[in-house]
Amino acid sequence: MRKVEFLDTTLRDGEQTPGVNFSIKEKVAIAKQLEKWGISSIEAGFPAASPDSFEAVKQIAAAMTTTAVSGLARSVKSDIDACYEAIKDAKFPQCHVFIATSPIHREFKLKKSKEEILDIIKEHVTYARTKFDVVEFSPEDATRTELDYLLQVVQTAVDAGATYINIPDTVGFTTPAEFGHIFEYLIANVKSDREIVFSPHCHDDLGMATANTLAAIKAGAGRVEGTVNGIGERAGNVALEEVAVALNIREDFYQASSPLVLNETVNTSEMVSRYSGIAIPKNKAVVGGNAFSHESGIHQDGVLKNPLTYEIITPELVGVKANSLPLGKLSGRHAFVEKIKELGLAFEESELAQLFAKFKKLADKKHEITDADIRALVTGTDIENPEGFRFNDLSITSNADGSVTAAISMINIDGEEVEVLANGKGSVEAIFNAIDKFFNQTVRLESYNIEAVTDGIDAQARVLVSVENVDTDTIFNASGLDFDVLKASAIAYVNANALVQKENAGEIGHKVSEHDYPTN
Secondary structure, eight states, X not given: OEEOEEEEOTTTTGGGSTBOOOOHHHHHHHHHHHHXXXXXXXXXXXXXXOHHHHHHHHHHHHHOSSSEEEEEEESOHHHHHHHHHHXXXXXXXXXXXXXXXXXXXXXXXXXXXXXXXXXXXXXXXHHHHTTOSOEEEEEETGGGSOHHHHHXXXXXXXXXXXXEEEEEETTSOOOHHHHHHHHHHHHHHOOOSSOOEEEEEEBOTTSOHHHHHHHHHHTTOOEEEEBGGGOOSTTOXXXXXXXXXXXXHTHHHHOEEOXXXXXXXXXXXXXXXXXXXXXXXXXXXXXXXXXXXXXXXXHHHHHHHOGGGTOSSOGGGGTOOTTOOOBOTTOOHHHHHHHHHHTTOOOOGGGHHHHHHHHHHHHTTOSSBOHHHHHHHHHTTOOOOOTTOEEEEEEEEEOTTSOEXXXXXXXXXXXXXXXXXXXXXXXXXXXXXXXXXXXXOOEEEEEEEEEESSSSTTOOEEEEEEEEETTTTEEEEEEEEESSHHHHHHHHHHHHHHHHHHHHTTOSOOOOOTTOOOOO
16 A cells, blocks of 8 residues: 655645735744644745745745745746755755646747757756755646656656656646546656656646646656645645545545544635635535535435445544534633643743633633534634734614614724724625724725534624735725624735735735746
């Protein structure tokens, strides 16, 4: 039984999702959770993209103890140098070099011949090997590259010193049968006197990312690359949690296993959902809210008699405690701390007093507090805002003309409480208008969604918003959590405006993606 490595690119390719902008603090927190989950290697970012990206990769590299850290680099020496400077202090540093190889990319993006691209690969993989013991190479848009030329490309990278060869389905074009054949062909024909590990990197444009990834594993891939919850550009990347659980459930077929600690899956998924501001669909495989629900009477009857009749994945496998004891307002500090530890949630001793106070406040409003409530309480309020201001409180007044007045209390950069008033046709509009006044910047609300953390009328509310910075056309996602849906709305909108403010201050740089490439 061979063990397949897992490379997570949530912090690089996942951040290419429109509206997703992780802060450095959030990236380090996610990286630590990924290490706890058992990820083999983290693609921490694109160090050459901006000073902010460089610093994030550097801090992640310093924080990891067992997980390798990789940085992405175009086939440009300055990119490779940036990777080296950001990752040189990592315990297990890696560099990921790429260039596009398909006919359409050669002609329209790179404007280079096949021979020129082979020369670029040889030069830059060789250069990367002078700085890194482990170099990964990717031929971008590999699945639309001529197979015989793809072999030349990969052989050139291997001869230049690449250890990992990643085959990306950049635009989600391929099918499982085609993709499996590509891996079989390359593994059979690439020549090397050392072990070469092949890996897929699949996008989900045609809904086949998981199937394609598993086909590559069946064909001999030794590492998979993807993101948590499948976030990423367009339709996203392959969801790593789906691949890991598929290997676990169908180990008999794939004859391969993952290194992931599966009962950390839900914690990892919810953390990424929270920081990305992207809700997990109820029908999402493995981690969706309905993954272990049964509506049909026939299904319910079967599950009661034997869960295996309709459940191939147990809730416990991915970290859902099916019969966990809920807490209530009479629960003490010790029980609260033990519950946090049971759920595997990270916390600092210095935070306990504040967390317990929040718990007691919530317990006064809810008769029964579930694991989901605790998870949301502990991890749902640490969204980073620019230092020096925060949302404090709000009040709503209904007017005789049918309008609503919102009074928003904010703490400004000097630590002073500032109250801002604004009217609106409804409560949420009035709240958002008041927050717009506070920030004094122009944003456009793109989407506004409310979801309940748990079932019931007393559920905590998680609000997710997307806003556009009108000056730059950049989209930002943010979330807010509170027992009061209006306060959750305010928190989410404040967090979104905070990201816009950071961009306007130059603290958030342009997202350099794998599609941005110098033509010189």
